[in-house]
Amino acid sequence: MSTHVESRKRRGTHIPQLAPLSFTVITMVLFVLFFVMPGGLGLYYAFTDYNGVGSPDWIGLENFANLFQDEDFYSALLRTLTYTALTVPLGFAVSLLSAWLLTHPRTKGVGPARVIFFLPWLVSPIVAGVIWRWLFGESFGLVNYLLSLVGLAPVSWQSNANLSLAVVIMAGIWGGMAFSMLLFIAALKNIPQSYYEAASIDGASTWQQFWRITLPLLRPTSFMVVLLSTIAAMKEFALIISINGGGPGTENYLMVQYIYSTGFERARIGYASAASMVLMVLLLIIAGIQMRFDKGAEYE
Amino acid sequence: MSTDTTTRPSADTTPRRRSSSEPRRWGPVVFQTAALWIMAFAFIVPLAWFILSSFKPAGELFRYPLTLFPENWSVEGYTTAWSRYDFALYFRNTAVVAIVTTVLTVIVSAMTGFAFAKYKNKWLKVFFICILATTMLPTEVIMPSTFIVIRDLGLYNRIAGVIVPSIITATGIFMFRQYYRSVPDELLEAARIDGASEMRIFWSMMLPLAKPIAFTLAIFSFHWRWNDFIWPLLVLNDPNLYTLQVALRSIVGAENIDWSVLLSASVISIIPMAFVFILFQRYILNADLNSGLKG
Numbered sequence: 056m057s058t059h060v061e062s063r064k065r066r067g068t069h070i071p072q073l074a075p076l077s078f079t080v081i082t083m084v085l086f087v088l089f090f091v092m093p094g095g096l097g098l099y100y101a102f103t104d105y106n107g108v109g110s111p112d113w114i115g116l117e118n119f120a121n122l123f124q125d126e127d128f129y130s131a132l133l134r135t136l137t138y139t140a141l142t143v144p145l146g147f148a149v150s151l152l153s154a155w156l157l158t159h160p161r162t163k164g165v166g167p168a169r170v171i172f173f174l175p176w177l178v179s180p181i182v183a184g185v186i187w188r189w190l191f192g193e194s195f196g197l198v199n200y201l202l203s204l205v206g207l208a209p210v211s212w213q214s215n216a217n218l219s220l221a222v223v224i225m226a227g228i229w230g231g232m233a234f235s236m237l238l239f240i241a242a243l244k245n246i247p248q249s250y251y252e253a254a255s256i257d258g259a260s261t262w263q264q265f266w267r268i269t270l271p272l273l274r275p276t277s278f279m280v281v282l283l284s285t286i287a288a289m290k291e292f293a294l295i296i297s298i299n300g301g302g303p304g305t306e307n308y309l310m311v312q313y314i315y316s317t318g319f320e321r322a323r324i325g326y327a328s329a330a331s332m333v334l335m336v337l338l339l340i341i342a343g344i345q346m347r348f349d350k351g352a353e354y355e
Numbered sequence: 356m357s358t359d360t361t362t363r364p365s366a367d368t369t370p371r372r373r374s375s376s377e378p379r380r381w382g383p384v385v386f387q388t389a390a391l392w393i394m395a396f397a398f399i400v401p402l403a404w405f406i407l408s409s410f411k412p413a414g415e416l417f418r419y420p421l422t423l424f425p426e427n428w429s430v431e432g433y434t435t436a437w438s439r440y441d442f443a444l445y446f447r448n449t450a451v452v453a454i455v456t457t458v459l460t461v462i463v464s465a466m467t468g469f470a471f472a473k474y475k476n477k478w479l480k481v482f483f484i485c486i487l488a489t490t491m492l493p494t495e496v497i498m499p500s501t502f503i504v505i506r507d508l509g510l511y512n513r514i515a516g517v518i519v520p521s522i523i524t525a526t527g528i529f530m531f532r533q534y535y536r537s538v539p540d541e542l543l544e545a546a547r548i549d550g551a552s553e554m555r556i557f558w559s560m561m562l563p564l565a566k567p568i569a570f571t572l573a574i575f576s577f578h579w580r581w582n583d584f585i586w587p588l589l590v591l592n593d594p595n596l597y598t599l600q601v602a603l604r605s606i607v608g609a610e611n612i613d614w615s616v617l618l619s620a621s622v623i624s625i626i627p628m629a630f631v632f633i634l635f636q637r638y639i640l641n642a643d644l645n646s647g648l649k650g
Binding site for chain 2: 071086089096107152153167182229293297314319
């Protein structure tokens, strides 16, 4: 019990105006330095011929005009969209299925299985790349060896661009699934058991229960998973660097790798910034569409 | 074993259990368990093949027929990796980055999350939206200009250049904000009446209160930073400052990959994360991520 009130300024009801500022000032400085400034500078560089040294010269829309005629850019953009369009739904299905099996009372042996599903989370994208590259080596990989055992010809997992991307997709799902699975597990556990009991008394099959009860109730989590995994897929970089370096050749360059190689290996900061801005706008559009779809997505 | 048949429609945090009155049907049990284990098998094969291969002597790695287990277990790859590359140094660099960033991330996220939860100002609201927007716009996407900013701040080729830009995370701030919103305002009011300053209230009362959140965020932040690749790649030029991921990339990106060394080196790099997982498995697998990421 303290009665020092009278000796001090009365603070009981009024909150010092500077307090919230002192709590957030570090975040503000870092936010301005590493989000606002790169964003603003990037927009500015996109209209210049900046190469990292000297002063940038304003060249108007030239970068964008060149970009839209740049085959490498289109190829990287298309590859990124393909990768995202395949990884996101497949990853969604795999993580939801595993979470559903893990939380369903009829499934046995969930403890060790849950740990197994989670192990890829520990592995960095670079190491995940090493693991899958090793598994799908054309002349030495386990997969081609097993195919040869059943009399099949070795598959060109590295020299064929599409198959090479397929390996990246598998690795991406394998490596990125754990987090979505955890989100789904938490949400599934929050669905009251009584809903299922009532449904099964009414004679609903497990399949019907899944479509009519589970899936609708998972809507907010599903939205979150799709949004997060779309963003993650659009900026994939380390995994593909490690699996095939964007190869064969440059056929599997994804957007971030394209930006990296134009910006840093060829020192065309201005041009790379223009590509960044295009990717940024694309991400904004995707986020906007998904926000519209999910009416329950409020942060309050 | 208690079977709770009187479940209320409110949220139930225990795993679903069927009431014992339902007749046992073995078909679905077998089917679902088989499905689960086939999936689990598919998930563990890549990892198992990778780890077992790392214990094969270099000569055995490519010798047909391939065998699952090494014929002669060997740590040759490990000793070569350790002696040819300065792994002790890469470990130290990565540990410094991961630990320092994590400590700063937890403190800064807690302070910011606290402010967002407990003060009502217009500018705070606007700033909160700005922070949320950063999850939609990852900085990897604008790395050319981010790199220029880091360079002009004099952080290029310094460990600090990897640490400072990674401190703020919307996820961390959001986790703390959600948590502090559930702390009653009366607690704050009481402390204010006692004459404690806002900073003191935060450090001596609010921060200790949020220990579980701090803990979860610390594990995740450590994981993000240990496995991070893109910023160390951009910022660090001197091989003496390389983190593990950048060092591994230089092995995998080589013209002729030395698989024996690469496999062992990769396994070594996972060991710390494996320890974190074994020690904190409970916190990671049970982290109620929904409450952290969603309102």
